[in-house]
Amino acid sequence: MLRGRRRMESTLDAQSLISISLRKIHSSRTQRGGIKLHKNLLVSYVLRNARQLYLSERYAELYRRQQQHYPDGAPLLAMPACPPPPAPPELPVLPLPADTQDREVRSCAAVRGGAELLEGPVCAAPPELQRAPCRDSSPGFYRAAGSAGPGGGGGGGSSAAPGLLYAAGCDFGTGGVPHCSSRTTVLDLDTHVVTTVENGYLHQDCCSQCPCCCQPVAGLASPPPAPGTKRKYYPGQEEEEEGVEEGEPGGGGVAGGPPFAPCTKRARFEEYSAEHPQDSSNISNLISIFGSGFTGLVSRQQADSEQPLNGQLCGKQALASLGAWTRAIVAF
Amino acid sequence: MAVIWCFSQVKGAVDDDVAEADIISTVEFNHSGELLATGDKGGRVVIFQQEQENKTQSHSRGEYNVYSTFQSHEPEFDYLKSLEIEEKINKIRWLPQKNAAQFLLSTNDKTIKLWKISERDKRPEGYNLKEEDGRYRDPTTVTTLRVPVFRPMDLMVEASPRRIFANAHTYHINSISINSDYETYLSADDLRINLWHLEITDRSFNIVDIKPANMEELTEVITAAEFHPNSCNTFVYSSSKGTIRLCDMRASALCDRHSKLFEEPEDPSNRSFFSEIISSISDVKFSHSGRYMMTRDYLSVKIWDLNMENRPVETYQVHEYLRSKLCSLYENDCIFDKFECCWNGSDSIVMTGSYNNFFRMFDRNTKRDITLEASRENNKPRTVLKPRKVCASGKRKKDEISVDSLDFNKKILHTAWHPKENIIAVATTNNLYIFQDKMN
Numbered sequence: 001m002l003r004g005r006r007r008m009e010s011t012l013d014a015q016s017l018i019s020i021s022l023r024k025i026h027s028s029r030t031q032r033g034g035i036k037l038h039k040n041l042l043v044s045y046v047l048r049n050a051r052q053l054y055l056s057e058r059y060a061e062l063y064r065r066q067q068q069h070y071p072d073g074a075p076l077l078a079m080p081a082c083p084p085p086p087a088p089p090e091l092p093v094l095p096l097p098a099d100t101q102d103r104e105v106r107s108c109a110a111v112r113g114g115a116e117l118l119e120g121p122v123c124a125a126p127p128e129l130q131r132a133p134c135r136d137s138s139p140g141f142y143r144a145a146g147s148a149g150p151g152g153g154g155g156g157g158s159s160a161a162p163g164l165l166y167a168a169g170c171d172f173g174t175g176g177v178p179h180c181s182s183r184t185t186v187l188d189l190d191t192h193v194v195t196t197v198e199n200g201y202l203h204q205d206c207c208s209q210c211p212c213c214c215q216p217v218a219g220l221a222s223p224p225p226a227p228g229t230k231r232k233y234y235p236g237q238e239e240e241e242e243g244v245e246e247g248e249p250g251g252g253g254v255a256g257g258p259p260f261a262p263c264t265k266r267a268r269f270e271e272y273s274a275e276h277p278q279d280s281s282n283i284s285n286l287i288s289i290f291g292s293g294f295t296g297l298v299s300r301q302q303a304d305s306e307q308p309l310n311g312q313l314c315g316k317q318a319l320a321s322l323g324a325w326t327r328a329i330v331a332f
Numbered sequence: 333m334a335v336i337w338c339f340s341q342v343k344g345a346v347d348d349d350v351a352e353a354d355i356i357s358t359v360e361f362n363h364s365g366e367l368l369a370t371g372d373k374g375g376r377v378v379i380f381q382q383e384q385e386n387k388t389q390s391h392s393r394g395e396y397n398v399y400s401t402f403q404s405h406e407p408e409f410d411y412l413k414s415l416e417i418e419e420k421i422n423k424i425r426w427l428p429q430k431n432a433a434q435f436l437l438s439t440n441d442k443t444i445k446l447w448k449i450s451e452r453d454k455r456p457e458g459y460n461l462k463e464e465d466g467r468y469r470d471p472t473t474v475t476t477l478r479v480p481v482f483r484p485m486d487l488m489v490e491a492s493p494r495r496i497f498a499n500a501h502t503y504h505i506n507s508i509s510i511n512s513d514y515e516t517y518l519s520a521d522d523l524r525i526n527l528w529h530l531e532i533t534d535r536s537f538n539i540v541d542i543k544p545a546n547m548e549e550l551t552e553v554i555t556a557a558e559f560h561p562n563s564c565n566t567f568v569y570s571s572s573k574g575t576i577r578l579c580d581m582r583a584s585a586l587c588d589r590h591s592k593l594f595e596e597p598e599d600p601s602n603r604s605f606f607s608e609i610i611s612s613i614s615d616v617k618f619s620h621s622g623r624y625m626m627t628r629d630y631l632s633v634k635i636w637d638l639n640m641e642n643r644p645v646e647t648y649q650v651h652e653y654l655r656s657k658l659c660s661l662y663e664n665d666c667i668f669d670k671f672e673c674c675w676n677g678s679d680s681i682v683m684t685g686s687y688n689n690f691f692r693m694f695d696r697n698t699k700r701d702i703t704l705e706a707s708r709e710n711n712k713p714r715t716v717l718k719p720r721k722v723c724a725s726g727k728r729k730k731d732e733i734s735v736d737s738l739d740f741n742k743k744i745l746h747t748a749w750h751p752k753e754n755i756i757a758v759a760t761t762n763n764l765y766i767f768q769d770k771m772n
Contacts, residue, residue, distance in 0.1 A: 013659070017605060020663055033418035033441060037503055037522045038553045038572055038612075039668050045608035046662065053605075 014054035021047040334695075335681075335754055336770040337704060339715045341395060343380070344763035346708070356759040358746055362426035362434065365750040368396055368757055369436060370764055371421025375405040377438055377491075379449065380764075393755065396766055400449055402491040405440040417442050423508050425517070427530075435494070437517065441504040444519055446495035446530060452488045456480040500526050500536045507557045513564040520557035520569060527581075539587050540569060540579065555613050555670075562622045570627055574598075574611035576636065594636050596643045606658045606667060614670035619679040620751075626682055628673040631655060633684050633694065648694040648701065651686050653724035653735045666740050676749045685744025688733065689760050690720055706744060706758045706765040716770060 021043050028035050028043075345354060353374025360369050368380040378401045383394030408417040418441055427435040433450040458480045462468055503521035510517040518539070519526050525540035540557075544550055552573040560566035565581045577590035598607065610630035618625045624645075627634050631652060634644035650671075654661060661667040666687070673684040685691045686703070694701045703720040710717060723732040746759040754769035 017659075017662075024665075032416055033420070034413075034415045034504070038555065041550065041553060041572060042609045042612060042668065046605050049605045049608075 014050040014057065017050035018047060018054065021050065334698075337717045337756075337767045338713075338770050339710045339717065339765070340713060340755070340768045341766040342708060342711055342763055343378075343396075343398075343766075350762045354762040356746060356762060356764060357420050357422060358424050359748045359757050359759045359764065360424045360426060360436075361748050361750055361757065362436075363428045363751060365752055365755070367399065367426070367434060368748070368766075369424045369426070370757075370759065371404065371424050371438060372762075373418075373420040375403055375407070375419030375421060375440065377402055377404045377421060377424065377436075377447070379489075393753065393768060393771070400489040400491050402447070404438045404445060404447065405443065408442070422505060425508050425510050427510060428514055430514075437508050437510065439505050439508050439519065442498070442501055444497040444505070444508060444528075445493050446497075447491050448494045449489060449491045452490060453485060454482040455485045457483045495530065495533050497528055497533050497536070500528075503553075506555060507569075509558040509567065511559045511564050512562055516564075518557055518559060518567060520554050522553040525554065525557055525567075525569060525587075537585070539581065539585070541586065541588060556616045558616055558618055558625075560622055561618050561620060568616055568618070568625060570613035570616040572612040573608070574613055574629060576613065576616060576625070576627060578638065592638070592641050594641050594644075596634070602655075604658060606662055609662070609667050610658065615672040617673060617675060619675050620677065621679055624679065626673050626675065628671050628684055630667060630669075630671075633673055633682055635682070635696070646696060648682070648692075650684055650692055651722070653722055654687075657735065661740070664740065666743070669743055669745060671744075672746050674747055674749045676754070677752050683747050683749060683756065685747055685758070687740050687743050688738040689742040689744055690722075691744045691747055691758055704767075706760050706763075706767075708763075714770070717767065 024043050025040060028040055344356075345351075351374075353372060353376075355373040356370050357373055358369075358371040361367070362369070366382050368382075370378050370380075372378075379399045380396035381399035382396050385394050404421055405419040407419045409415070410417060420440055421438050422441065423437075423439050425437045427437070429435075433448050436447050436449070438445055438447060457464065458478055460478050460480075461471075461474060497519070501519065501521045501524070503523050505519055505521050507520040508517060509520075515531075516527055516529050519528065519536075520540075523541065523543040524538055526536040527539045528536045540554070542552070542554060552571045552575075555570050555572055557567060557569035560568070566578065567581070568576050568578045570576045574595065576594040578592040578594070579587035580591045581587060583589070583591060598611065613627045613629050615628040616625060623638060625636050625638065627636065627644075628650075631654060632650055633648045635646040635648075637645045658667060671685050673682060675682055680697055681693055681695050683691060683693045689706045690703050691706065692701060692703050703722070704717045705720050721729075721732045722738070723729065723734050725735075728734050742760060744758055744760060748757045750756065756767050758765045758767065
């Protein structure tokens with residue numbers, strides 16, 4: 001179990017590996033001869049491994065901070081006026097061990113390959129409000145309250161949850177009060193509506209009762225929406241809304257629901273990964289994009305035909321429906 | 333090692349500035365060893381021929397000299413996919429000789445070509461109606477009848493494409509292998525293997541398809557494939573996950589279900605970010621006997637007995653000192669290098685390349701190994717090659733090279749061993765070295 005400085009080093013290593021890997025994927029798009037499937041597959045494995053470590057280190061740090069702020073174990077309740085909504089049934093609350101340093105975060109973050117998503121954001125939230133960040137054997141799904149997902153365990157594939165995306169916009173930045181500091185931005189690919197979720201709850205649910213939650217959080221690019229508001233998403237918008245689609249939007253399509261990478265501008269993705277290699281919240285966003293094992297390779301349209309096999313897609317429509325990941329790797 | 337290796341020849345440009353087109357991408361001896369073919373990134377094939385042994389020069393075997401050079405593949409552009417197809421020659425495989433001409437298969441990422449290499453050393457002269465330069469004679473001047481006769485001429489070696497096997501691969505071709513029936517061959521890309529008849533170009537049979545219905549579920553690709561040297565129904569293919577599957581074409585038309593699966597369980601103590609990458613198999617070669625096969629992954633060479641699936645019978649570490657450097661090798665892309673491996677004629681020694689222009693040989697009987705270097709420093713004929721040693725850590729002894737001073741741009745990916753003699757061809761980036769054993 002890594003401690004202290006070694007822990008920091010390994011987190012940095014994971015972060016730098018992630019950004020190196022993303023850069024490789026990105027540059028593979030322009031190399032001669034088309035994108036190499038084999039190499040990109042191997043890079044995706046490194047990405048996944050680094051992500052697992054990164055997440056486990058993040059959770060470890062969270063617990064450490066929590067212990068620092070509240071050494072007597074008092075709950076971290078940041079929004080006393082906000083009653084927690086009922087936890088999604090399939091996710092048990094993670095019990096905090098007495099001594100967080102002994103906790104095997106690594107096993108906790110052991111996410112298998114396949115279509116599992118990034119585990120829900122776990123930030124400095126009260127233990128009883130904390131969501132289970134992961135599971136050993138089943139994909140750690142997190143669904144915003146209100147989305148009636150069928151049991152997501154086991155199966156490995158994404159389920160029929162409507163096209164909701166999760167970008168872990170978790171912010172550690174402000175030190176101080178870890179109150180309402182966890183944000184998840186959710187993009188519904190069907191309606192193109194962006195919703196911001198705080199601490200795992202829909203912002204409008206939580207902050208309607210708690211005005212303190214509405215302050216903009218340092219480190220995040222865009223101001224939080226007013227409570228209860230939804231924003232229409234356009235492909236040209238800021239990258240806060242990046243995320244990974246989970247499941248099949250609407251009906252039809254390939255069984256098993258290939259998660260899509262989001263509608264983002266390619267250029268933004270490029271500058272994103274280049275400019276913020278060390279920013280943990282940005283890394284989280286990137287991680288969420290690549291949350292699934294080797295996802296986003298196939299768009300629905302192409303699943304039927306082998307046509308755009310090693311090349312870039314033509315057509316703005318096709319481009320708009322694919323995210324950076326898909327465009328980075330071969331479209332099959 | 334019983335064999336003492338000496339420098340014999342080096343082919344290729346001397347200057348350090350390497351043109352990308354000159355990078356050697358494949359090396360292959362023909363079945364007799366008389367011919368040695370190389371392919372490069374520029375799509376060219378160069379064939380060297382061994383001189384007839386000079387009876388007076390008993391201390392060395394014949395030299396290899398250029399026999400034929402031709403442009404096998406050109407760069408292409410796939411307009412539909414907006415994709416350039418590289419002309420780089422990925423593999424060359426010789427057909428056994430049946431008549432005066434030689435035949436080889438060469439492939440780039442998408443297209444396989446059958447080339448006929450034939451000699452012309454005489455030409456007809458004395459046409460009745462034509463001048464020697466080909467112009468027709470004025471018919472009124474033709475008063476006698478004469479029949480042309482063949483007269484000797486300077487040897488000309490011609491290469492002509494006899495078959496073009498195209499449009500059968502969606503992904504990048506990594507292997508071709510000729511069946512022991514000498515009528516069919518297989519070609520493998522990342523996800524599929526096709527079976528061809530050498531005479532038929534407009535269709536092929538798909539015999540392996542590992543493409544998942546949902547590409548999200550892709551976890552491995554095919555990295556190499558080869559027919560068994562004796563059993564025409566058997567072939568193997570290796571995967572990026574470090575497994576080898578043996579398939580029997582008699583079992584079913586589509587060999588998606590393997591007959592045997594060769595896999596060694598991973599050592600959990602060696603687990604790292606890069607475990608998947610270094611376990612990916614870059615080459616698989618049957619022994620000449622057909623009893624064993626050899627696989628190469630990033631750090632090791634493994635010998636498998638076809639009768640034992642659960643682990644290799646022998647494992648040789650090529651450059652274990654790189655295990656602690658995997659992160660840097662990932663950053664500079666070296667971890668993706670695909671090293672090949674080869675057997676000697678009697679299957680007693682195996683050889684593979686490494687970095688710093690080093691190559692390694694492992695004697696299966698004595699369990700001894702040796703590291704040699706392909707370098708222009710030793711380029712006087714019959715200079716004995718000095719064994720090299722890499723110092724992994726700690727005090728560096730004299731003549732040892734430390735890991736940090738290895739040149740990772742100088743890599744030996746392609747090596748070939750003469751089928752009968754102790755002659756080896758070792759390709760550095762753009763040079764081909766030929767070494768022989770010391771003959772007394």
